[in-house]
Amino acid sequence: MSEKQEIVTIDGPSGVGKSTLSRQVAAALGYTYLDTGAMYRAVALFFKRQHIDLKNDQAVRIALSGLDIQLFPAKHEDGDVGVLVNGQDVSLAIRTPELGMLASQVSAIPAVRAQLTAMQQAIGRSGKIVAEGRDTGTVVFPYAAWKFYLEAEPEERARRRVAQLRAAGQEVNAEELLQQTLKRDRDDQERALAPLKKADDAFSIDTTYLDIQNVCTRILQIIQA
Numbered sequence: 001m002s003e004k005q006e007i008v009t010i011d012g013p014s015g016v017g018k019s020t021l022s023r024q025v026a027a028a029l030g031y032t033y034l035d036t037g038a039m040y041r042a043v044a045l046f047f048k049r050q051h052i053d054l055k056n057d058q059a060v061r062i063a064l065s066g067l068d069i070q071l072f073p074a075k076h077e078d079g080d081v082g083v084l085v086n087g088q089d090v091s092l093a094i095r096t097p098e099l100g101m102l103a104s105q106v107s108a109i110p111a112v113r114a115q116l117t118a119m120q121q122a123i124g125r126s127g128k129i130v131a132e133g134r135d136t137g138t139v140v141f142p143y144a145a146w147k148f149y150l151e152a153e154p155e156e157r158a159r160r161r162v163a164q165l166r167a168a169g170q171e172v173n174a175e176e177l178l179q180q181t182l183k184r185d186r187d188d189q190e191r192a193l194a195p196l197k198k199a200d201d202a203f204s205i206d207t208t209y210l211d212i213q214n215v216c217t218r219i220l221q222i223i224q225a
């Protein structure tokens, strides 16, 4: 299929404003918000709890065959999407810096990417979604009608993540988080499969000095033009 789909993709590194923007753009368009990172975080938590050796291909495949992930809308307008793993609510447990790092590791495993990419494509089949992640414009939805790639200086991204985590009641060390952010982005960019990168036909927006509200307005103007 080469027809453009009624899908918006928003990719970029961590802390760049993807979640807030995707939520707002989805709400403004009446589309469903698809947080693909939440799915990788859910797999990471599931593997961690099952003590799966990430280097053991067979163990990974067996674990994946017993994994069911369901996403449900956030309870608050500006909250993260909820996630059920085999019926258990893990919405809060997946939102820690540790799970972010672990999600980055599991996201480099081919079997994990294959399963989650297929799930995401199934969710997007009927269109009208705003998908955010690392590869939504390049691999998951190459025929999306509107693609955006967000960037921001690492210090600003780490600052936003610290503020977000503190607002959620989590203790964080700002310097440690900056180092983690840098490592995670490097790993996501350098992995062989579906690395973090801008799709050739994506609009690039640097959000370092921009108010999220302005970025949202700009994205909506581009979509509605």
Ligand code: DC
Pocket: 014, 036, 037, 038, 040, 041, 100, 103, 104, 107, 108, 132, 133, 134, 135, 136, 184, 188
């Ligand atoms: O967006 P996030 O911080 O919740 O994502 C956590 C990790 O999941 C991220 O560091 C890499 C991985 N990920 C991915 O590989 N592909 C996606 N489409 C989304 C997330």
